[in-house]
Amino acid sequence: MSRIGRKPIPLPKGVEIHVGNGVVQVKGPKGNLLVNLMPGITASVEDGTLTLERANEERQTRAYHGLNRALIANAVTGVSEGWKKELEIIGIGYRAEKKGNAVVFNLGYSHPIEYPIPEGIDIEVDGKANKLAVTGIDRQKVGQVAAEIRRLRPPEPYKGKGVRYAGEYIRIKAGKQGVKA
Numbered sequence: 001m002s003r004i005g006r007k008p009i010p011l012p013k014g015v016e017i018h019v020g021n022g023v024v025q026v027k028g029p030k031g032n033l034l035v036n037l038m039p040g041i042t043a044s045v046e047d048g049t050l051t052l053e054r055a056n057e058e059r060q061t062r063a064y065h066g067l068n069r070a071l072i073a074n075a076v077t078g079v080s081e082g083w084k085k086e087l088e089i090i091g092i093g094y095r096a097e098k099k100g101n102a103v104v105f106n107l108g109y110s111h112p113i114e115y116p117i118p119e120g121i122d123i124e125v126d127g128k129a130n131k132l133a134v135t136g137i138d139r140q141k142v143g144q145v146a147a148e149i150r151r152l153r154p155p156e157p158y159k160g161k162g163v164r165y166a167g168e169y170i171r172i173k174a175g176k177q178g179v180k181a
Helices: 059-080 139-151
Strands: 016-020 023-028 031-036 041-046 049-054 083-090 095-099 102-106 113-116 121-125 131-136 162-165
Touching: 016 041, 023 059, 031 059, 041 059, 049 059, 059 083, 059 139, 083 139, 095 121, 121 139, 131 139, 139 162
Parallel strands: none
Antiparallel strands: 016 023, 023 031, 041 049, 083 131, 083 162, 095 102, 102 113, 121 131
């Protein structure tokens, strides 16, 4: 049996789960999310925990078992605590500024880049304009927005300039070597 799939999901205070028609609805203080159950997977709530069962031992059903458990656990964490990804902007003159419902990036191009903030996501820019925090309740959406922002100017390997995740290690290459005579 799947080691991940069989672990029960504890429900924190203030989180409600409703199961029906192959959909798990997770409600919490930060919002609500829907998670579709894969074929062959059933969910049940007992004594403040959610458990998932599978109908058979086929390879695909076993894979869905662990996947559904992880997706529901991420939804429970999202509606109770939320998800956060932090980004750093490295480079002289590189900065970000929040204007209304968009973030404007100056990343060394000939023009500023305006990134519209998707619904359900909040982006905070610190005072120095070189740190960003992407927050939201949907883990997939938070990660996708952070990846899209990083893709605007990925870190380059010679000086490390660009947008990177906080704590991300960039291997710096050696530049040109002078001719030794």
